[in-house]
Amino acid sequence: SINESHGAGSGDKRLVQVAQRLRSVFRQRETVGGRSGDEFAVLLGDFTGQSELEMLAEKGVSTFRPPFIIDGNTYHSSASIGMTTARAGGNTADQLIQQADAAMYHAKAGGRGDYRHFDQDMVDQSTALLALETDLHSSIEGEQLEIFLQPVVELATGKLHASECLLRWRHPTRGLLSPDDFLGTLKDIGLLQKITELTLDRIVQYKLTQEHSLSINLPAELLGNRIFVANLLQRFSGGQLNPHHLIIEITEDSLRSVL
Numbered sequence: 001s002i003n004e005s006h007g008a009g010s011g012d013k014r015l016v017q018v019a020q021r022l023r024s025v026f027r028q029r030e031t032v033g034g035r036s037g038d039e040f041a042v043l044l045g046d047f048t049g050q051s052e053l054e055m056l057a058e059k060g061v062s063t064f065r066p067p068f069i070i071d072g073n074t075y076h077s078s079a080s081i082g083m084t085t086a087r088a089g090g091n092t093a094d095q096l097i098q099q100a101d102a103a104m105y106h107a108k109a110g111g112r113g114d115y116r117h118f119d120q121d122m123v124d125q126s127t128a129l130l131a132l133e134t135d136l137h138s139s140i141e142g143e144q145l146e147i148f149l150q151p152v153v154e155l156a157t158g159k160l161h162a163s164e165c166l167l168r169w170r171h172p173t174r175g176l177l178s179p180d181d182f183l184g185t186l187k188d189i190g191l192l193q194k195i196t197e198l199t200l201d202r203i204v205q206y207k208l209t210q211e212h213s214l215s216i217n218l219p220a221e222l223l224g225n226r227i228f229v230a231n232l233l234q235r236f237s238g239g240q241l242n243p244h245h246l247i248i249e250i251t252e253d254s255l256r257s258v259l
Contacts, residue, residue: 002075013070018077021063025056041100050117057081057115064113080107081115102126133189135171136182144170145195147202152215162213162247167199192221193228200232204240215247223250 003011015034022032022040031043042060047053064079082104084096091099099118107116116122139145149163169177186192196218203214222228235241 002070006071006073010070010073014068014075014077017068017070018064022060025059025063041097053083053085053117054115057083061113061115078113080104080112082107082118083115084118099123129185132182132185136169136185136189136191139169139171140191140194140198142172144172145198146170147199149214160212162215164215164249165199165203165217167195187219187221192219193225196222196228197231200235200241203246204235213245213247215249217249217251220250 002014015038018038018040019032019034022042026032026042026044029045031041033041035041044053044056047056060081061079064077068075068077082100082102084091084099084103086096099122102122103116103118106122107114110116146168148166148168150166151160152162152164153159154161167179169182171177183192186195196216199216203216206214236243
C-alpha cells in the first residue's frame with residue numbers, strides 16, 4: 001500500500017527501516033536477510049531452547065509497534081512470525097523455509113501481530129486445503145455442484161412465496177457438502193463468480209412463473225464486481241431471466257460494503 005500511495009522509493013525506505021529494527025532485536029552473529037517483497041528471514045545458529053525462540057519472536061513483533069516515519073509520512077505496520085527448528089540428521093534448507101512459511105501464514109491467519117511455531121498439523125491442513133482446491137476445480141467439470149430448492153411459505157396463508165436456491169457439492173468421496181465446507185475456499189481461489197454464474201445458468205432452465213419465484217444469495221464480493229453485474233443485467237435484458245421472478249438476497253454486511 002505504501003508503494004501504491006507514495007511510490008516504490010518510500011516502500012524501499014520502509015524495508016530498510018524494518019531491516020534496521022530486526023538487526024536491533026537479534027545478535028550480531030545471527031543472519032538477517034530479506035527474502036522477497038516484505039518478507040524477511042532470520043537464521044539462528046544456536047539458542048538455548050523454545051523459551052528463547054518465543055522471547056525473540058515477542059521482541060520481533062514488538063519492534064514493529066512504533067510507527068515508521070518516512071519522508072515526513074507516518075506508517076503503521078505489524079509483523080507475523082513463523083518459526084521452525086532444524087532437527088539432527090534431518091531438515092534441508094528448503095524444508096526449513098517451507099515450515100517457517102507455513103507457521104508464518106498461520107500467524108497471519110490468527111490476526112497478524114503474532115507468532116507461531118511449526119508443527120506437522122500445519123502441513124496436514126495445507127495438504128488438505130490444496131486437495132480441496134483441486135477437487136473444487138474438478139467439481140465444475142464433473143458437474144458435481146447441485147441446486148436444492150427450499151420452499152419459502154407465507155405462514156398466514158400457507159401459500160408458496162418462493163423457493164430458495166441452496167448450493168450443494170456432491171463430493172465423490174466425502175458425500176454431500178454444504179457451502180460452509182467449501183465457500184471460503186471458493187473465494188480464496190477465485191471461483192466464486194464462476195460458480196455463481198453457473199448457478200444462474202441452472203436457474204434459467206427452470207420455468208419460472210409469478211407464482212414460483214426463486215431466491216439466490218449474492219455475496220458482497222460479487223455485488224461490487226462490474227463484470228458479474230453486467231452479466232446479470234444481460235441475462236435480464238436478453239430474456240433469460242425475468243427480474244420479477246428472481247429474488248436476490250444480500251446480508252447486512254453485503255449492504256454495508258456497497259454503501
